[in-house]
Amino acid sequence: MTAPAILVENVTVHYGEVLALDSASLTLETARICGLIGMNGSGKSTLFKVVMGMIKPDAGRVLIGGQSPSKARKEGGIGYVPQSEDVDWQFPLSVRDVVMMGRYGHQGFTRRPSKADRAAVDEALDRVELSEYADRQIGQLSGGQKKRAFVARGIAQGATMMLLDEPFAGVDKRSEATISRLLRELASDGCTILISTHDLHAMPALCDEAVLLMRRVLMHGAPELVLQPENLAMAFGLDVLNPNAPERTHPAGTAAVVHSATAAGTHPKNRG
Amino acid sequence: MELLLEPLSYDFMVRAIITTALAAIVCAVLSCWLVLIGWSLMGDAVSHAVLPGVVLAYIVGAPFALGALVFALVAVTLIGVVRNTSRVKEDAAIGIVFTSLFALGLVLISVTPSQTDLNHIIFGNLLGVSIPDLIQVLVLGVVAFAILILKRRDLTLYAFDPTHAHAIGLSPRRLGALLLGLLALTSVVALQTVGVVLVVAMLIIPGATAYLLTDRFHRMLVIAPVVSAVCSITGIYVSYYLDTASGAMVVLTQGVVFAAVYLFSPRQGLIGTRLAKARRKKAAALQAA
Numbered sequence: 001m002t003a004p005a006i007l008v009e010n011v012t013v014h015y016g017e018v019l020a021l022d023s024a025s026l027t028l029e030t031a032r033i034c035g036l037i038g039m040n041g042s043g044k045s046t047l048f049k050v051v052m053g054m055i056k057p058d059a060g061r062v063l064i065g066g067q068s069p070s071k072a073r074k075e076g077g078i079g080y081v082p083q084s085e086d087v088d089w090q091f092p093l094s095v096r097d098v099v100m101m102g103r104y105g106h107q108g109f110t111r112r113p114s115k116a117d118r119a120a121v122d123e124a125l126d127r128v129e130l131s132e133y134a135d136r137q138i139g140q141l142s143g144g145q146k147k148r149a150f151v152a153r154g155i156a157q158g159a160t161m162m163l164l165d166e167p168f169a170g171v172d173k174r175s176e177a178t179i180s181r182l183l184r185e186l187a188s189d190g191c192t193i194l195i196s197t198h199d200l201h202a203m204p205a206l207c208d209e210a211v212l213l214m215r216r217v218l219m220h221g222a223p224e225l226v227l228q229p230e231n232l233a234m235a236f237g238l239d240v241l242n243p244n245a246p247e248r249t250h251p252a253g254t255a256a257v258v259h260s261a262t263a264a265g266t267h268p269k270n271r272g
Numbered sequence: 273m274e275l276l277l278e279p280l281s282y283d284f285m286v287r288a289i290i291t292t293a294l295a296a297i298v299c300a301v302l303s304c305w306l307v308l309i310g311w312s313l314m315g316d317a318v319s320h321a322v323l324p325g326v327v328l329a330y331i332v333g334a335p336f337a338l339g340a341l342v343f344a345l346v347a348v349t350l351i352g353v354v355r356n357t358s359r360v361k362e363d364a365a366i367g368i369v370f371t372s373l374f375a376l377g378l379v380l381i382s383v384t385p386s387q388t389d390l391n392h393i394i395f396g397n398l399l400g401v402s403i404p405d406l407i408q409v410l411v412l413g414v415v416a417f418a419i420l421i422l423k424r425r426d427l428t429l430y431a432f433d434p435t436h437a438h439a440i441g442l443s444p445r446r447l448g449a450l451l452l453g454l455l456a457l458t459s460v461v462a463l464q465t466v467g468v469v470l471v472v473a474m475l476i477i478p479g480a481t482a483y484l485l486t487d488r489f490h491r492m493l494v495i496a497p498v499v500s501a502v503c504s505i506t507g508i509y510v511s512y513y514l515d516t517a518s519g520a521m522v523v524l525t526q527g528v529v530f531a532a533v534y535l536f537s538p539r540q541g542l543i544g545t546r547l548a549k550a551r552r553k554k555a556a557a558l559q560a561a
Binding site for chain 2: 052053054070073074075076078079080082086087088091092093094097098101102104105109110111137153157
C-alpha cells in the first residue's frame with residue numbers, strides 16, 4: 001500500500017489568540033483532484049501553508065507522499081500556483097522567465113539553465129498552449145493565461161502535487177474550461193491537485209472530491225454530495241448556489257449554524 | 273577632450289572617479305531588487321542605521337564594514353521586533369529605529385575626538401579618498417557585486433515569489449537575510465562617496481530609472497549600473513568645473529536623469545507614451561486614407 005499524497009492529521013494552528021485550524025484532518029490519494037471550499041477565514045490558506053510547510057502546526061502532523069513536507073519540497077514535488085492578488089504583475093519578467101523558475105530546484109548554485117532545463121520549459125509552455133506568448137511580460141497576459149503560466153511553472157518543475165489558490169478568480173468561462181481540462185490531464189498523469197476555490201459551479205466537472213472547511217474539515221466526499229445546499233449552508237450559512245442570494249458575509253449567523261452542525265456531529269466525514 | 277582629461281591629472285580626482293564608479297555600479301545592481309521588492313525605505317533605514325557602527329569601528333580601530341554590518345543587523349532585527357510585537361506598522365517601525373540609530377551615531381561623533389574625519393561619513397568625502405579607502409571600497413564592492421551577480425536568479429525569485437522559493441526547498445528567510453547583508457555591505461561602499469545621508473539615492477534611483485526603461489529584469493541589471501556609473505562620473509566632472517559639493521552633485525545628476533526618463537521613456541514615460549500614441553494614430557490615419 002502506498003502512502004497517500006497528502007496526509008493531514010489532527011492539525012491545529014493558532015495565529016496568536018486566533019484559532020485558524022482546529023484539529024483538521026484530510027487524506028488525499030495520489031492523482032486525485034480535490035476542491036477546498038470554505039468562507040474567507042475558514043483556514044483554506046492556512047491549510048495550504050501547513051501542507052507546504054510554511055507554518056508548523058501547533059499540534060498534529062503532515063506527511064506528503066509519506067515524507068515530511070521539507071523533504072518533499074527539497075525533492076521538488078510541490079508546485080504552487082499563487083492567488084492573482086499575491087503576484088506583482090508589473091514585475092519585469094517574461095512568461096518564459098517565470099516558467100524557468102520551476103527548474104531552479106534542478107539547477108546548480110547560480111541556476112544557470114541547461115539544455116534540459118530549456119527543453120522542459122518549452123515543453124511546459126507548449127502543454128499549456130502559451131508558446132506564442134513566451135516572451136511577453138507576465139502582466140500582459142489575460143487572466144486565464146496568467147494562471148496557465150504558473151501551472152506551466154509547476155509542470156516544468158516536475159511537481160507531483162500542485163496547490164492552486166483561487167485559480168478561477170478573474171478568469172472567464174472559456175479559460176476556466178481550458179484550465180480545468182489541463183488539470184484533468186495532469187491528474188491523469190499522476191499529479192495530485194489541491195484547489196481552493198469560490199467557484200462552486202466548476203467543481204463537479206473538475207474535482208474528484210470536495211472538502212468543506214470551517215477551521216476543521218466538516219465534510220469530505222464526492223463534489224455532488226458536498227455541494228448539497230444544506231451542506232453548504234453549514235459552511236457558509238447561506239444558499240450560495242442561488243445567484244440571487246445576498247453576499248455570503250454573515251459571520252455571526254454562519255458561526256451559529258456551523259456551531260450547531262458540528263456540535264450535533266451528524267454530518268458524514270466519509271472517505272479517508 | 274582637454275575638458276575631460278584635465279581633472280585626471282590630479283591623483284585625488286582619479287581616485288574619486290574610480291571609487292564613485294565602483295560604488296555606483298554596486299549600488300545600482302542592488303537597487304534593481306530593492307525597488308521591485310519595495311524595500312526602498314529599508315534601504316534608507318539600513319544605510320542610516322550603520323552610522324553608529326562605523327563610528328564605533330573607528331573608535332576601536334576595527335574595519336568600518338564590520339561595524340556597519342553589525343548595526344545593519346541590529347537595525348533590521350529591531351525593526352522586525354517592533355513591527356511584530358506591537359501594533360506599530362512597519363513604516364513607523366522603520367522610521368523609529370533608523371532615526372534613533374542615526375541619532376546615536378551623531379551623538380557618538382560629537383563625543384569622539386577628531387571630528388572632522390567622522391563628519392565625512394555623513395556627507396561623504398569624495399575628493400579626500402585615500403589609497404587604503406580605495407582598497408577597502410574595491411574589496412567590499414567586488415565581493416558584494418560578485419555575490420549579487422552569482423545569486424541573481426535566486427534573489428529575483430525571492431523578490432517575485434517567495435512562496436515558490438519556499439515550495440522548491442529554498443529558504444526565503446535566508447535569501448532575504450542575504451539581501452539585507454549585501455545592503456549593509458553596499459552602504460559601506462557608498463558611504464565613502466556620497467555619505468550616509470545620500471547613500472539611499474544611489475540605492476534607489478538607478479533601479480527605478482532602469483525599471484522605467486525595460487520590462488526584463490536581466491536588462492535592468494545592465495541598464496541600472498551603466499546609467500548610474502555614467503551619471504556619477506558626469507556628476508564629478510560637473511562638480512569639478514562648477515566647484516560644487518561632489519557627492520551631492522552625483523546624486524543630483526542621477527535625479528535629473530531619472531526625471532528625464534520618467535518624462536520621455538517610450539514605454540512608461542509621461543510624455544514618451546503620449547508621443548508614441550500620437551505616432552500610432554497618425555500612422556493609422558495615413559493607412560486609412
